[in-house]
Amino acid sequence: MLSTTADSSIRLSRLTRRCDLLPTDDEALDALDAKLLLLLTDEPRLGVLECSRRLGVARGTVQARLDRLVRRGVLGGFPPALDLAAMGYGLTAFAVLEIAQGHRGEVTAHLAAIDEVCEVHATTGQGDLLVRMVARDNDDLQRVIDEVVDVEGVQRTSTSIALSTPVPPRVRPLLERLVGTD
Secondary structure, rough: OOOOOHHHHHHHHHHHHHOOOOOOOOOOOOHHHHHHHHHHHOOOOOOHHHHHHHHOHHHHHHHHHHHHHHHHHOOOOOOOOOOOOOOOOOOOEEEEEHHHHHHOHHHHHHHHHOEEEEEEEEOOOOOOOEEEEEEEOHHHHHHHHHHHHHOOEEEEEEEEEEEEOOOOOHHHHHHHHHHHHO
């Protein structure tokens, strides 16, 4: 059944009002985005309906916000927070790697194949790559370092063992700042 022009205008008007609640893709996060992300940071298993209830907004608004955050790459997923020490990897180390010029792609591909390599960052300064790795103990760390050093293109490494993590990875303060600007 075809709708009349008046019906289309009413629907378009409602849609426009709903879309006004959403920032465009190129806009920065707003307070509602931050509140939604804080909620999901604290309780990642919450559903869209429960998020909408707690935030006092429509379910469609929450879903649209989530879709936009995923599309923009702000929200990459909902992986569980794992304690690597509880999994048997109680030792964390950081290695600064100096690599042969032009070999970053090859080196990072090989590093990604080492299971104990958790993160690799291209850096400025003394080295070229900063690698966070885990191991079961000192002997296991030596094995992992040997694997890293054996990667073609790695010229030099300097490794430091983390004794503790006084400030764990976090984004909460940044999100709370956005909420405070409401």
